[in-house]
Amino acid sequence: MRTIIITGAGSGLGKELALLFSQKGYNLLLTGRTLEKLADTKHEIESAGGKADIIQLDIRNNADVIQKIEEISGTYKIFGLINNAGVGHFGPFMEINERQIGEMLDTNVLGTILMTKAILPILKQNGEGQIMNIISTAGLRGKVNEAVYVASKFAVRGFTESLQKEYEESSIKFNAVYMGGMNTPFWDESDHIKDKSRLRSAKEIAEIIMDQLDQDSIIIENKNS
Structure with a gap:
């Protein structure tokens, strides 16, 4: 059974993508910071007849990433990676510490690069694969009170577009996903979004992504854009 690794799979978009990919017959390897949340996602997948396992790793730590990927590469047939884990702090630039x-x-840029670097040799050896980077529309244009967050997402955009060119003659597919804000726990500790109920749900975004997996760039603007 082909396996997909999803970072930040305990909630929000990562969780919804895990559920949808499991329905397509993939085995899911769920990674994240909170084991409780990952266990909930695993339970939902298995309750629906799917397969999932949990890996605890720090995507910002190269030694940990290399060790964990080496451990799983002999057990699972790795087909894909979804770099979904992300951190955002918002407010006037001079107030960001x-x-x-x-x-x-470290999370948005370094974590994405380290995970991709660890997985790519496996996909090349298998002769196929798919890597999806969840970037957000912050990787398309500058935004007020998001200077560093946007900078991190522009970096991931450049990284993804470069790999798309580098591997365009191969059977490894790279997706860049640019979506507007979602109604997820991402905003729970921030007042940057005053009314997150007006945003699309993570489930809705995940379904749109699944319908466009053949696209290099998947752009999902906010409903009111």
């Missing part, structure tokens, strides 16, 4: 800057760059 060094810790917040580091968290965004």
Whole structure:
């Protein structure tokens, strides 16, 4: 059974994509920071007849990423990776502190690069695969009170577009997903979005993504855009 790894699979878009890919017959490897949430996603997948396992790893730690990927590569037939885990801190640029800057760059950029670098040799050896980077519309244009977050997403956009060109003659597919804000726990500790109920649900976004898996760039604007 082909296996897909999803980072940040415990809630929001990562969870919804895991559920949908499991319905297509993939085995899911769920990664994230909170084991409780990952266990909930695993339970939902298995209750619906799918298969899922949990891996605890720190995507910002290269040694941990390499070790865990090496461990699973002999057990699972890795087909894909969804770099979904992300961190956002919002507000006037001068009020964003060094810790917040580091968290965004380490998770959004470094984590995506390290996971991709660890998985690509396996996909090349298998002769096929798919890597999806969840970028958000912050990777398309600048936004007020999102300077560093946008910078991190522009970096992931450039990374993804470069790999699309580098591997365009191969059987490895790269998707860049640019979606507007979603009604997810991502905003629970921020007042940047005043009324998240007006945003699309993570389930709705996941369904749109699944319908466009053949596209290099998947752009999903907010409903009121």
